[in-house]
Amino acid sequence: MIYLDHNATTPLDPDVLESMLPFLGNQFGNPSSLSRLGRTARTAIEVAREQVAALAGASASQVIFTSGGTEANNLALLGLSQVAKKGALAISAIEHPSVLSPALDYLSYQGWDTHVLPVNTSGIVDVNTLETSNMADLRLISVMLANNETGVIQDIAGIANDCRKHHIMLHTDAVQAFGKIPVNFKTLHVHSMSVSSHKINGPKGVGALIVDPEITVQPLVYGGGQEKTIRPGTENVAGIIGFGKAAELAAVSLEQHMLSTTQLRDELITRLLKLDHCTIFGVNAPRLPNTVQFAIQNVDGEMLLMALDQAGIAVSSGSACSSASKAPSHVLQAMGVDEITARGAIRISFGSASTTDNIDSLMAVINQQLSSWMFDDE
Ligand SMILES: Cc1ncc(COP(=O)(O)O)c(C=O)c1O
Structure with missing residues (x-):
């Protein structure tokens, strides 16, 4: 996993x-x-x-x-x-x-x-x-x-x-x-x-x-x-x-943890931005080194989360505490994100064991899903 x-x-x-x-x-x-x-x-x-x-x-x-x-x-x-x-x-x-x-x-x-x-x-x-x-x-x-x-x-x-x-x-x-x-x-x-x-x-x-x-x-x-x-x-x-x-x-590894998660975060953002119509939330603000929240236009966050889960990749569609509720994230709504985009939100949060291979696997599933959903639409 x-x-x-x-x-x-x-x-x-x-x-x-x-x-x-x-x-x-x-x-x-x-x-x-x-x-x-x-x-x-x-x-x-x-x-x-x-x-x-x-x-x-x-x-x-x-x-x-x-x-x-x-x-x-x-x-x-x-x-x-x-x-x-x-x-x-x-x-x-x-x-x-x-x-x-x-x-x-x-x-x-x-x-x-x-x-x-x-x-x-x-x-x-x-x-x-x-x-x-x-x-x-x-x-x-x-x-x-x-x-x-x-x-x-x-x-x-x-x-x-x-x-x-x-x-x-x-x-x-x-x-x-x-x-x-x-x-x-x-x-x-x-x-x-x-x-x-x-x-x-x-x-x-x-x-x-x-x-x-x-x-x-x-x-x-x-x-x-x-x-x-x-x-x-x-x-x-x-x-x-x-x-x-x-x-x-955590005190001993803080510096190294920040460095490695920042690299992963920035690598993921670069790759996500190559997709059509991908929004990274809060991208212009100071952010935690380990967190990326994004949405891809016309992609439902829950469906993508389930597809990733089936492929053995655990992510979140928002905060774990509110993921049981179907309401779109209050955080994104407060930022002025429209309801449909907010429903597409996926949160990736890296930890000390995360690697660039993990990003490869994540992007492979996302790309695979995007092309299969495109096919379904035809
Ligand atoms: C920002 C924030 N505050 C508080 C909490 C609650 O912490 P705990 O799970 O230890 O009750 C969480 C947990 O997700 C959180 O993300």
């Missing part, structure tokens, strides 16, 4: 698995216990905290482990909204559902005046809207660092500067950027940032919220004192340790 869907999830690195195994076996201590077993688990968690913090450009004390990016985003939006004076909230139109839904389905019903910030045709958040919005009433903004579908990267540090000037809290969802490009919590200057393990060859079901030490986040659930009481409950020890190891490995 050729796997070209690394923005959906990544395979577990064998070294990560190895780091986890003792904690699924003999090292089963509760990290809150004072026994030797407990202390071993606690020490390993604290090592993982350092490893995640290092990749995020933060201090270990700022890392709150969660069950993943979804929970981290919910914790940020709901947890920060409880400490801010109720007012206006702004999110970008291209956010992941784990930001869109807490804002639009929950906080707006709690009396928050929720604004959706538009993006331009390249997928960049229109910061002018921020300037013309009523800053005096804005308390909280959430803009993602890199988009899961297009890979488009936002100027979060620039937005953060405006936010800090106006005492607005800024959260960024860095789930897709983390481990793919350098991410530095300090220089981004945000108040909180979400990251996830399974996008960087770590286990599923674990992530973290990185928090500015100057601010308070209210918990979503109440219980014991774990994770500074912000995220109580006995820790997912093996998961956290795997996440830490994955972050450590």
